[in-house]
Amino acid sequence: MKCAPFDYVRAGSVEEVVKVLAGSDGDGKILAGGQSLVPVLALRMARPSVLVDVNRIPGLGAIRPVDGAVEVGALARHSALVAQTHHPLLAEAATWIGHTAIRSRGTAGGSIAHADPSAELPVVAVGTGATVSVAGPEGVRTTTAEELFVSALVTSLGEDEMITSIRFPQPERWGFAEFARRHGDFALVMALVAEVDGAVRVTIGGVGAVPARAAEAEQVLAAGGTAREAAAAAAAGIEPTADLHGSVPFRRAMAAEMVRRACARAGID
Ligand SMILES: Cc1cc2nc3c(=O)[nH]c(=O)nc-3n(C[C@H](O)[C@H](O)[C@H](O)COP(=O)(O)OP(=O)(O)OC[C@H]3O[C@@H](n4cnc5c(N)ncnc54)[C@H](O)[C@@H]3O)c2cc1C
Numbered sequence: 001m002k003c004a005p006f007d008y009v010r011a012g013s014v015e016e017v018v019k020v021l022a023g024s025d026g027d028g029k030i031l032a033g034g035q036s037l038v039p040v041l042a043l044r045m046a047r048p049s050v051l052v053d054v055n056r057i058p059g060l061g062a063i064r065p066v067d068g069a070v071e072v073g074a075l076a077r078h079s080a081l082v083a084q085t086h087h088p089l090l091a092e093a094a095t096w097i098g099h100t101a102i103r104s105r106g107t108a109g110g111s112i113a114h115a116d117p118s119a120e121l122p123v124v125a126v127g128t129g130a131t132v133s134v135a136g137p138e139g140v141r142t143t144t145a146e147e148l149f150v151s152a153l154v155t156s157l158g159e160d161e162m163i164t165s166i167r168f169p170q171p172e173r174w175g176f177a178e179f180a181r182r183h184g185d186f187a188l189v190m191a192l193v194a195e196v197d198g199a200v201r202v203t204i205g206g207v208g209a210v211p212a213r214a215a216e217a218e219q220v221l222a223a224g225g226t227a228r229e230a231a232a233a234a235a236a237g238i239e240p241t242a243d244l245h246g247s248v249p250f251r252r253a254m255a256a257e258m259v260r261r262a263c264a265r266a267g268i269d
Contacts, residue, residue, distance in 0.1 A: 003041040007050040011057060014135045017162050020052045022137050026159040030054055032075065032110035035102050060109075060164065063087075069169045074109025074162070081108065089128070089174045089194065093120040099184045109163040112145070117152045118186040118206045120178070121166075126211040127192035127203035130168045136161040149210040171196050175265025177258040181245070188245050191234070191258035193266040200268070202230065202259060207240040207251050214238070217259060227263035231256040 011017045021028045029048040031037060032055065040046045054060070060075035063084045070087040081087075081094035082103065097103055097111070097120055111121040112132060124130070125145035132148055134141050136158055145166075148155050157163070171194035178190035187206040194201050202217040217234035225233075240251035263269075 001042060001044060003038075004044055004047040006041075006048055008053065009050060010053045010055075013057060014060075014162060014164055017052050017054055017057070018135055018137055018160055020050060021162070022160040024048075024050050028052055028159070030110075030113070030162055032107040032113075033077065033105040035098070035106040036110065036114045036116070054162070065170075066167065069167045071165050071167045072108045073165050074107060076108045078103035078106045078108070078111070087168055087170060089171060089176060089192075090121075090124060090168060092176050093124045093192075096120050096178050096180070096183070096187065096190075108166055112148070112166055113155060113157060113163055115149050115151075115153050115155045115210070116186070117209055117211070118188075118190075120187065120190065120205070122149060123190055123192050123203055123205035123211040124168060124176075125166060126213065127194050127201055128169045128171055129196055129201070130166050132163055133165045133167070134161050135164050140164065145211075146213075152209040169196050172198075173266050175262040175267075177261035177265065179254050179258060189251060189254040189258050191255065191262040193259070193262040193268065195266065200266075202234055202262075204234060204238060204255055204259070207238050207255055212238070214259065221263075221268065227260050227268050230263055230268075231260040234259040 009020050027049040031051045031053045060073040062073045065086045078094045078097045081090050130145045174194040178187045180187050189206045192203045200221045202214040205211040214234035216237040217230040220230045220233045235252045235256035242248050
């Protein structure tokens with residue numbers, strides 16, 4: 001199947017993107033790396049009237065340290081996240097995204113905006129308490145990753161808004177663990193354990209509609225519990241659904257194991 005017809009605008013600035021989106025009555029779409037959007041268009045699951053290509057906007061691909069965090073421009077490619085050394089957790093998580101071709105085109109802003117529950121960057125965003133800068137007709141606003149992810153593939157972004165950057169705090173220590181059938185496949189389950197501002201955050205991805213903090217596991221660790229106790233608490237607190245890739249008990253067991261491994265990698269036994 002081929003995409004339905006659409007107009008194409010190559011934007012030169014964020015302001016132009018917002019203007020085109022605002023003028024399209026909610027029928028416009030941003031084109032970044034195209035790794036998620038183009039398959040959606042090809043399957044005609046979306047039929048936008050206009051695509052706004054943001055790839056030529058200058059300055060949106062920067063990755064730079066700022067105040068104990070790393071600010072990632074919306075157009076930073078996954079491959080650039082792998083290559084950078086400012087934020088080792090981001091580099092590690094990005095190695096799990098798809099394959100070389102996908103990492104060389106896909107962008108950080110696109111991954112966050114697409115909000116796939118099995119994607120790595122949303123888990124890192126929630127797990128580190130990242131903030132997201134969003135440009136719209138009223139100017140630029142800042143929101144938290146937790147506020148941004150509403151449901152699977154659904155965010156709180158307005159139809160005329162664009163993510164311009166994501167600020168990922170630098171964890172004091174962290175461990176990331178993922179289970180996928182093959183490296184490069186979407187995760188069946190992943191876990192991030194990250195200490196940020198002295199508090200250990202446990203975040204699980206792939207088993208629910210959005211990346212979710214495992215509050216029970218965090219409480220166990222805050223009270224001096226072991227990694228195994230935290231893993232059991234995390235698994236008890238999730239509501240996985242069964243699909244072709246795994247049953248509910250399988251996903252629950254894998255979630256426990258990923259939390260245990262992430263704890264171990266963060267230095268928590
Ligand atoms: C075979 C395959 C395997 C993959 N495996 C993985 C994987 O293992 N893990 C993983 O995380 N991802 C995976 N992906 C998805 C990949 O990471 C995409 O790059 C990412 O999800 C979307 O980024 P993009 O830049 O390609 O966005 P696009 O496809 O261009 O856009 C995706 C959506 O986000 C919107 N959007 C894009 N940029 C912005 C912005 N700045 N502000 C607001 N909205 C915006 C678009 O309008 C669109 O709705 C895979 C993709 C493929 C094709």
